[in-house]
Amino acid sequence: MNLKRFSSLLAGKLIQQASSLTGTGATAAPGLYALKIDPKLIASLSRQLEKNIIITGTNGKTTTARMISQMLENAGISYIHNRAGSNLLRGIASTLIKNVSLTGKIPSGVFGLWEVDEAVLSQACQQLKPDIVIINNLFRDQLDRYGEIDTIAKLWQQTLESLSVKTIKIINADDPVLSAISRQIPNVCYFGLDPQTPGQNVSRHSADSIFCYLCGSKLVYRRFYAGHLGIYSCPKCPQLQPEKCCQASKKNSQITIESNQQKTVFKSNLPGLYNLYNFSAAACAGAKLKLDKYFLSTFANFRPAFGRVEKIKYKNKTLRLFLVKNPTGFNQVIATLINELKVKNIVCLIAVNDFLADGRDVSWLWDVDFEKLTPCLKQTIISGTRARDMALRLKYCDYNNYFIQEDLKKALDKLLAYPTKELIILPTYTAMLALRKLLGKENL
Amino acid sequence: MRITIVHLYPDLLNMYSDMGNIVCLQKRCQWRGIEAKILPVSLNQSFVGKKYDLLYSGGGQDRYQAVLCRDLLRKKPSLKQAALQGMPILTTCASFQLFGHYFKSKEGQIMPGIGIFDAYTVGSDIRKIGNIAVKTDFLPNNLVGFENHSGNTYLKGETKPLGKVIKGFGNNGEDGFEGAIYKNVIGSYLHGPILPKNPHLCDWLLTKALERKYEKKIVLPPLDDTLEWQAHEKTSSLV
Numbered sequence: 135m136n137l138k139r140f141s142s143l144l145a146g147k148l149i150q151q152a153s154s155l156t157g158t159g160a161t162a163a164p165g166l167y168a169l170k171i172d173p174k175l176i177a178s179l180s181r182q183l184e185k186n187i188i189i190t191g192t193n194g195k196t197t198t199a200r201m202i203s204q205m206l207e208n209a210g211i212s213y214i215h216n217r218a219g220s221n222l223l224r225g226i227a228s229t230l231i232k233n234v235s236l237t238g239k240i241p242s243g244v245f246g247l248w249e250v251d252e253a254v255l256s257q258a259c260q261q262l263k264p265d266i267v268i269i270n271n272l273f274r275d276q277l278d279r280y281g282e283i284d285t286i287a288k289l290w291q292q293t294l295e296s297l298s299v300k301t302i303k304i305i306n307a308d309d310p311v312l313s314a315i316s317r318q319i320p321n322v323c324y325f326g327l328d329p330q331t332p333g334q335n336v337s338r339h340s341a342d343s344i345f346c347y348l349c350g351s352k353l354v355y356r357r358f359y360a361g362h363l364g365i366y367s368c369p370k371c372p373q374l375q376p377e378k379c380c381q382a383s384k385k386n387s388q389i390t391i392e393s394n395q396q397k398t399v400f401k402s403n404l405p406g407l408y409n410l411y412n413f414s415a416a417a418c419a420g421a422k423l424k425l426d427k428y429f430l431s432t433f434a435n436f437r438p439a440f441g442r443v444e445k446i447k448y449k450n451k452t453l454r455l456f457l458v459k460n461p462t463g464f465n466q467v468i469a470t471l472i473n474e475l476k477v478k479n480i481v482c483l484i485a486v487n488d489f490l491a492d493g494r495d496v497s498w499l500w501d502v503d504f505e506k507l508t509p510c511l512k513q514t515i516i517s518g519t520r521a522r523d524m525a526l527r528l529k530y531c532d533y534n535n536y537f538i539q540e541d542l543k544k545a546l547d548k549l550l551a552y553p554t555k556e557l558i559i560l561p562t563y564t565a566m567l568a569l570r571k572l573l574g575k576e577n578l
Numbered sequence: 579m580r581i582t583i584v585h586l587y588p589d590l591l592n593m594y595s596d597m598g599n600i601v602c603l604q605k606r607c608q609w610r611g612i613e614a615k616i617l618p619v620s621l622n623q624s625f626v627g628k629k630y631d632l633l634y635s636g637g638g639q640d641r642y643q644a645v646l647c648r649d650l651l652r653k654k655p656s657l658k659q660a661a662l663q664g665m666p667i668l669t670t671c672a673s674f675q676l677f678g679h680y681f682k683s684k685e686g687q688i689m690p691g692i693g694i695f696d697a698y699t700v701g702s703d704i705r706k707i708g709n710i711a712v713k714t715d716f717l718p719n720n721l722v723g724f725e726n727h728s729g730n731t732y733l734k735g736e737t738k739p740l741g742k743v744i745k746g747f748g749n750n751g752e753d754g755f756e757g758a759i760y761k762n763v764i765g766s767y768l769h770g771p772i773l774p775k776n777p778h779l780c781d782w783l784l785t786k787a788l789e790r791k792y793e794k795k796i797v798l799p800p801l802d803d804t805l806e807w808q809a810h811e812k813t814s815s816l817v
Binding site: 274282283284344345347350352461488494495496497498499500501519520522523525526527529530532 | 605
């Protein structure tokens with residue numbers, strides 16, 4: 135191992151030791167500094183891994199990754215995973231540093247499972263040379279970071295074109311932009327919902343891409359599932375929506391995953407159509423890894439990652455946390471609450487922060503269909519740094535029965551003081567981290 | 579009283595919470611007992627200015643600009659006439675750009691606009707992103723919002739800037755101006771969306787619309803805008 139590599143590994147490990155001793159939990163710092171010393175660190179370390187699997191997309195990375203990780207565990211396969219939330223290159227580097235010896239060795243047979251931020255897919259692919267790349271969806275999210283979704287789509291298309299033919303690309307066929315950019319790419323396996331699945335009534339104005347990415351014609355949708363995901367066709371581009379290798383459907387709480395002509399049927403309390411997408415993406419990857427026999431045990435027992443959809447018992451209350459990040463995600467949460475969980479008389483805390491990880495621009499709140507949620511609200515506390523913006527959004531739904539308390543701790547105390555046992559929390563990312571901490575849940 | 583608001587290209591230009599501006603206009607009418615009708619007008623649909631009172635056109639992705647451009651040019655005569663007749667029009671982002679003379683991409687491709695604003699936009703690699711505060715000379719308070727654009731817009735001649743940038747980039751990060759105003763046509767790069775946290779601008783547009791329609795001076799009954807101004811203040815403090 136050359137000196138540069140060794141110094142970067144040493145620096146990374148020292149920072150890791152230091153931050154775990156001081157409890158600062160700076161998960162990405164080791165990687166950040168190590169990469170400054172040796173920018174090729176990820177490539178050199180990850181080369182030793184048996185397989186590298188990348189998961190990207192606007193929504194669902196963490197849940198899909200977690201499904202795959204549980205499948206690997208059930209199959210007795212060791213893996214490393216940048217679980218702790220940093221999905222930029224520094225997070226990948228930090229995870230590698232943590233798991234290699236000082237001489238930079240990883241034991242054989244270990245898989246690498248990587249959640250990758252949409253904006254760095256290209257660099258991650260260059261460094262990791264993945265065996266499998268999963269792309270969940272492309273929604274509008276943090277426009278202040280990404281500019282436009284087309285910017286990302288274009289980058290992804292270039293990335294797909296640059297990948298080896300041997301790399302298996304697992305792509306959501308229900309996303310018309312993803313279908314368009316992967317059309318000419320070899321070795322693609324598509325996933326999505328069973329086209330018989332009834333659609334949802336989605337407000338057009340939060341559907342980002344209802345015009346064909348290839349020719350600009352207005353797409354014809356037979357069904358809308360989530361945002362612009364659905365069953366669609368283009369009047370000018372034949373067969374825009376590809377056939378699916380793997381599809382999921384749901385009846386009440388029974389889920390069916392169809393893959394390789396085989397059906398896996400199980401019961402799950404995991405709400406939302408969006409989780410069906412996560413299941414079918416994970417199944418697609420699992421089938422390619424020949425892990426089909428572990429599908430049932432993995433999916434039937436699956437519990438989602440912290441904060442995404444989480445039930446927390448606190449004193450004598452049950453709190454359900456649903457992470458909200460962007461219009462499609464929030465609309466899906468609302469649809470889940472109303473259509474699936476059929477909650478009425480909701481007592482909830484909506485916490486909107488605008489730190490970097492949340493997105494500094496809160497305009498996106500105006501693309502969320504709160505009008506659908508307000509009739510079900512009984513008591514609402516609004517918190518977070520942009521509580522006033524959130525309250526303003528509700529005011530323009532003609533809903534004024536809210537209480538504003540920007541301080542998260544005070545807001546949580548107020549929520550817990552209500553006599554209702556079942557409480558709902560809808561936080562943006564950093565608010566979710568803070569609230570979980572207050573509820574005594576720091577583990578991931 | 580009643581008012582008809584045209585929402586131009588709601589299906590193409592909806593990428594950045596522009597619906598919030600329509601909702602704001604509509605509610606601020608409803609809360610005053612004014613009936614507000616929203617009329618969507620999109621591709622291949624004609625638009626006759628005299629029948630309508632206010633128009634809004636929002637932001638969108640570069641991808642749609644070509645399609646939009648062709649259609650907008652067909653609507654140019656009626657839009658120009660409406661503008662000359664004093665119809666209040668609000669255009670944000672992509673619409674703001676296409677209401678100028680042209681948009682020139684980084685690659686040198688020219689997309690013609692409808693020239694209501696004496697302005698032109700050139701593409702650039704630098705994204706101008708962040709909270710922004712703007713001082714106008716026709717509104718009693720500042721405007722606040724969030725800007726996010728790479729295009730640089732330059733004004734000339736009769737078109738005045740909407741306001742001066744107090745803090746932020748503005749149209750091009752050079753001349754200290756934000757947006758544009760010509761007669762009652764306003765253009766701006768402000769997101770937020772622009773109207774909910776700037777209720778005074780919303781009411782200005784509504785007043786102009788009603789005065790033009792009913793041909794008399796209109797004073798809108800005040801609304802309790804405490805929350806609007808608190809949200810406005812918060813953005814101001816972040817700038």
